Amino acid sequence: MSNSDAGSSQGEALGESTSDVQSDRLLIPLPSTLQGYRCYIDASTQPDNINSVPCRAGLGIFLVNTQLQPPHSIFVRAALQQCSSVLMAEAAALALAAQISKNLNLHHITILSDNQQLVHFMNGPILDNPPDWRIKPYG
Numbered sequence: 001m002s003n004s005d006a007g008s009s010q011g012e013a014l015g016e017s018t019s020d021v022q023s024d025r026l027l028i029p030l031p032s033t034l035q036g037y038r039c040y041i042d043a044s045t046q047p048d049n050i051n052s053v054p055c056r057a058g059l060g061i062f063l064v065n066t067q068l069q070p071p072h073s074i075f076v077r078a079a080l081q082q083c084s085s086v087l088m089a090e091a092a093a094l095a096l097a098a099q100i101s102k103n104l105n106l107h108h109i110t111i112l113s114d115n116q117q118l119v120h121f122m123n124g125p126i127l128d129n130p131p132d133w134r135i136k137p138y139g
Contacts, residue, residue, distance in 0.1 A: 036108035039063045041097050043080075043089030043115075057083035057091040061100065063109075074099060090115040091135035094122070 045057035080092045090113060094099040100107050113119050121131055 022046050034110050036067065036110065037063060037065050037101070037106050039097050039101065039109050039111045041090070041093040041111060041113050043086070043093045044090045045080075045083050045086055045130055048085050048087075051082045054082040054084050057089035057092070059089065059096060061093060061097045063097075063101070063106070072098075074104075085132055085135075087115065087117060087132045088138070091138035094118065095138040 040060075042060045043057055043062075046055050057080040059076075059078040059080060061078075062073065063076075064071055064073040068075040076096070078093075078096055080089055081093070083089045094111065094113065097111055117131055118135075121127070
C-alpha cells in the first residue's frame with residue numbers, strides 16, 4: 001500500500017525548483033492512470049486553533065477498481081467523535097481505509113490524500129516521531 005498526494009508539491013507552491021525536492025515522488029499528476037485499486041481519503045473538521053477542544057470529524061473513503069468493467073467502487077462515510085486536529089482526522093481516515101482494505105483482502109492499493117503533511121510523514125523513513133503526537137494511534 002502506498003500513499004500519494006493528489007495536489008501539487010510543496011516545492012512548486014513555494015516557487016522552488018522541484019527537480020531535487022523529495023515530494024516529487026509523491027506527486028501523481030494523473031491518478032486515473034494508476035493500476036489496481038485506488039483509495040481516496042479525506043476528512044472534514046473544524047480548523048485547528050490553539051484553544052480547540054476535541055470535536056467531531058467526518059471521514060470519507062472511496063475505493064475504486066477500474067480494472068473491472070464496469071468499475072467496482074465502495075464509498076464509506078464514518079465519524080470520529082473526539083478529534084483534536086485536522087491532521088488527526090486525516091490520519092484516522094487513512095487508518096480506516098487501511099483496515100477496510102485489509103478486511104476485504106485487497107492488494108496493490110494506492111491511497112490518495114490531499115493532506116501533504118500526512119503523506120510526507122507516512123512515506124518518510126521514520127514513523128516514530130509524527131508531526132502531531134495525537135495521530136500516533138493511527139500510524
